Structure formats: C-alpha cells, structure tokens
Amino acid sequence: MKSTGEISGRIVTPRGIIDGTVSFKDGHIVAVSGNPAADNGLASTGLTLVPGFIDLHNHGGLGGAFPTGTVEQARRAAQFHRSQGATILLASLVSAPPEELIKQVEVLKELCAEGLLFGIHLEGPFINACRCGAQNPDFIYPGNPEDFGQIIGAAAGWIKSITIAPETPNLVALLELCVQHGIIVSFGHTDADFETTTHAISQATALGLKVTATHLFNAMPPLHHRAPGAAGAMLAAARNGEAFVELVADGVHLSDGTVDFARSERAFFVSDAIEAAGMPDGNYILGVLEVEVQGGVARLKNGGAIAGGTSTIAQQFRRHVARGMTLCDATQLSSTTASRVLGLRQHAIEVNAPLNIVALDSQGQVAAVYVKEI
Template sequence: MAKSVNTQEIAGQERGSIDGRIVTAHGVIDGSITIENGVITELRGTPVSPNAGFHKELPTIVPGFIDLHNHGGNGGAFPTGSLEQARTAAQYHRRNGTTVMLASMVSAPPENLAEQVKRLVPLCEEGLLFGFHLEGPFINACRCGAQNPDFIFPGNPNDLEQIIQAGHGWIKSITLAPETENLTDILDLCARHNLIASFGHTDADFDTTISAIELANHKNVTVTATHLFNAMPPLHHRSPGAVGALLAAARAGNAYLELIADNVHLSDDTVDLVLSERAFFITDAMEAAGMPDGEYILGVLGVTVAGGVARLSDGGAIAGGTSTLASQFAHHVRRGMTLIDASLHTSTVAADVLGISGHAIDASNPTNFVVFDSTGQLQQVYVGNQVI
C-alpha cells in the first residue's frame, strides 16, 4: 500500500526528476525520468537485462496499472455504493497504483444497473474511473459464482441499450455467456457502442464458445475472457469447453484473457501455464479489499472474509478478490517474473484491450507511473501533475 494517502501537486514544481530502475516503452534502464508540467520530457539511463527484477538499492518505476474488472475496495462498492462510497473505492485503488480502472457492476435488474451507472458517471467525468464493466446480467445462472441467480436474465438488447444510454458513453465492457439469447443483437450493440464482449459465467461447450468469439470478431468487437477458469466448467482433455475455446482464441490472436493472479482464484502454477502476450491481470476486487477480515456485501449477497479470502457467507463460493494490482505485480516479480513481463500483464495488454495509447513510460507521454522501493513495497503514484 502507498505510504501517502494524500494527493498533492508535485511539490509546486514545474520540473522534476526521479532516479531508479525504469520500465520504459523500449526496455528497462537504470537512469532517470524528467517531468515537466505532468509530461515526461526526457528518459536517460543505461539499458539493463530484460530479465531484471526490482533494483536492490534504487526505486523501481513501472507504468501505472490498469484494472478492467474491479467491484470496489476500502469499504466502498461500485455495484451498490453511493457516489462518495464509490469514490472511496476508486481512490483506494488509485493510491495503490491503479491509474486506469473500470468499475464493475454485478447482475441486477436492468433499471437498477442503469440507475447505478448514472449515479457514478461523475467519477468518470473527473477521470477517477475510465468507465464501467457490466458483469452480467446476461450470464448462465448455473455458473453464477458470487452473483444472485434471481438477477440473471436472458440476453435482451433493449435492456442493454437502456443501460448504455444511462452510462452516457462510459460503458466499456460487458460480461455475457456465449449461450445467452439474442447474442447477435447484443454483439451488434457492442459494435455500435464500442463495448468489449467478455465471455464468462458460462456453461457453454467449446463449439458454442468458438462460434460466439468468431461472431464477435466478425463484428470487430474486442473479445476477452472474464476471469478465465473461474465460473466456467473445468478444462478437460476430452471436453475443453469454454476454457479451451478461449485459450485457443487467444493463441490465434482473437481474444484476450483475464487472470485473477492473486494465488487464490488461480494458483501461481496455473497463471504460469497460460501466460501469453494476450493475458492480463485483474483484481476482481470487492469492498473488502484493503479492509480487515469480517462481514461484507457483494451486490446483495453476504460475504465473509477470512485470511484475506472472500467467500459467500451462504455456500462458501469465492466472492471477488481482496488484492490490488500492485500486490499481484510485486508478488510475481518476487517469484521470478521479469519487470517487463509483470508490466505487460498489469498494464500493456490491458491498454491494448481498451485502445489506450500513450500509457507507457516514454518521452512526450503523460506522467503515469508507480514507484516501488527496493523491497517491492509501493511508495508513490505519479498521475499527471499529482503525486499520491
């Protein structure tokens, strides 16, 4: 967690510099970043091995993290919270290094979803959120995970249009099951409004999932997998199912893969097994992220957190995450992942999914990076003219 929780101007200076090990757009250097008026004006340094990890003495500086699946934190919940509660959640993740984030909803009646996204639009207009991710309601109730099956509905393009209009252009992604009704019409809406189609919470077989991916590709809709492996049938060597289809599509360059790389939702070995240049980490964080063990809510369902693991109070299913992308980044670098690869999976790939340019650490790009100390503890977050 960042040691400072207060946002301030960069010491009132128009120009400054930071020394350390830097993951730039062109490789890793030991050197310095010069900043002027919220823009990187110069990078200088000596290239180091692409296998480099945290510097043993100097700070390590990496691109700001991008989280495309996040339900809240620090006691604030995006699906059900007030504007100020959601602001608390967004600020918590911002000061922990996530500089671009989608606020994730959970399955609910369409009118409730429309009302909630409209309530939180000001956070998008302020730049604290990048937009919204709808996790449902057009998913499969038999793979509902930590969602209320009473609020899961067949695909309805009119309902989706209602939510999109309420979001004033800030709806960026929707999780849906490949087997949901009216998939063609829903994907047409995704294409028209530039929404990501994230397939998940599904019981679909391999062929059904591949067909849905191909249909989305044909409509030029970006495809991701919603938390691969979770809330879908296990991969079987004679029945690869949705997991196999999404892995195959990613290998072919036709889909991207969300991974909750917290060693709870997925073991580290599973993460290693499926990593590729099409995979990116997410937190799936809920309001208990950054909070002590205890009782919480996800949507309308009770959640018990014990040992940092969130599970439904009724039934025990894993119910969202409590990690940050900073903690996932540091964990995987400590276990041997290179800084370049860890940045790829916590920033670069997600930027590609969102179509964001200028996010990397490079001359002329806006200031947007995270500073770790030599032990892998997050120290500061630089966003524009602010240091957090």
C-alpha cells in the same frame, strides 16, 4: 502531485530496463535517460518505475462498493486503488434488475467524468445462472437488447465492457449494440462448450469487436482434455490473436502454476476486488449477497463460493516478481496488455507519453503514484 519534475530509479521502458531518470513537465514525459540494466527483479536500493497499473475488473475497495455504493463510497474505492497504482480502472457491477443497474451507472458516471474512473464494466446480467459464482441467480436473465440499450443510454458513453455468456439468447443483437457504442465483449459466467464459445468469439470478431475472457477458468467449466469448454476456446482464441484473457493472479482464484500455464502476450491481470480490498477480515457485501473474508479470502456466507478478490494489481505484480517473473513480463501482465485491450496508444514510460508512473520500493510496495490529472 507536481506536474513538473523528475524521478530516478530502475525504469521499465518499452525497450527494456534502464537505471536512469524520467523528467516530466505539465503532465507529460519529456525525457527518459539512463543506462541499460538487468531485468532481475526489483531494485535492491532506490525505486523501480513501471507504467501505471490497469485494472479492468474491479468491484471496489476500502469499504466502498461500485455495484451498490454512493458517489462518495465509490470515490473512496477508486481513490484507494489509485493510491495502489491502478491509474486506469473500470468499475465493475454485478447482475441486478435493469432499473438498479441504470441507477448505479448514473452514480458512477460522475466519477468517470472526473477522470477517477476510466469507465464501467457490466458483469452480467446476461450470463448463465448455473455459473453465477458470487452473483445472485435471481437477477440473471437471458440477453435483452432493450434493457442493455437503456443501461447504455443511462451511462452516457461510459460503459466500456460487458460480461456475456456465449450461450445467452439474442447474442448477435447484444454484440451489435457493443459495436455501436464501442464496448468490449467479455465472455464469462458460462456453461458453454468449446464449439459454442468459439462460434460466439467468431461472431464478435467478425463485427470488429474486442473480445476478452472474464476471469479465465473461474465461473466456467473446468478445462478437460476431452472437453476443453469455454476456457479452452478462450485460450485458443488468444493464441490465434482473436481474444485477450483476464487472470486473477492472486493465488486464490488461480494457482501460480495456472497463471504460468495461461501466460501470454494476450493475458492480463485483474483484481476482481470487492469492498474488502484494503480492509481487515470480516463481513462484507457483494451486490446483495453476504460475504465473509477469512485470511484475505472472500467467500459467500451461503454456499462458500469465492466472492471476488481482496488483492490489488500491485500485490499481484509483487507476488509474481517475487516468484521470479521478470519486470518486463510482470509489466506486460499488469499494464501493457490491458492498455492494448482499451486501445490506449501511449501507456508507457517514454517521451511524449502522458505522465502515468508507479514507483515501487525494494519490497514492491507502492511508494508514489505519478499521473497526469484530467
């Protein structure tokens, strides 16, 4: 990719939509010029330019699996999602014995150091086996600060997020490790009620932690008007500015109506993609469990639970813009809010920001990705 040049089209900026040109030099944006334009969907001709997509929950793609793959397999997965516009990506693991998690974070930290991955997300093992979803319940166990500390040490600073059940033992000790190492705590895979989840969120925020919900509504009790459960607690916390919530907005994990219901300035899209993303229907693996993909929907062969996703953030962006969502709202959900979760100061198409742009054609397909190389 050229480090100096310019690109024109309909541009989503922090101050609204313009038709214009972005100029960049040495990997930074040096000028953004143009005239105001309507926020009425993708450009009918030419390109639409949006900030690079951010995916904070991703298990792989194009046949490469972050939980079990080699460096080269993980690199293939990361490069696939980069080609589809996810310029900032966390590699998600699943519950496994601590020695296996240590082994895999040592694999992935090489790609983190290269700048291909932004970091690592541990989805377990300190979750609730009764809400295991597509994770092996044999590898799920109560919160163990010693094990967590060893995994953190092996990752050499690249653990950015961990999914924990609010009801797991030793929660405060786990949260304190998150504070020490700058790790986001994401509550999920839980059977906790509203009160337990709310208390856990309060404990985390009192320590100054960033809090998210792991794939809201999935792997937690259904929302009920007399028992709002973990999902209700996370939505209430988001409304109060105490948490952010992940939405797998692919039409499989959540209906489009549920996405509309849960949308806010503190919600963001994630793919929950597995190695089947970008691949045809067939048989795949998530962790150690066999997965079958039919019609683009991944389910465990044994039991039929949804087993991660096959979409990309770009596909979710395209899906919801096609439904009538504005470009600004779709950008917030696919990029801007997640950048706040990560604490990124300049993840936007504006002067002085690092070059980080996805160009979409009139059908919403990724035409080009412009990103400052590390």
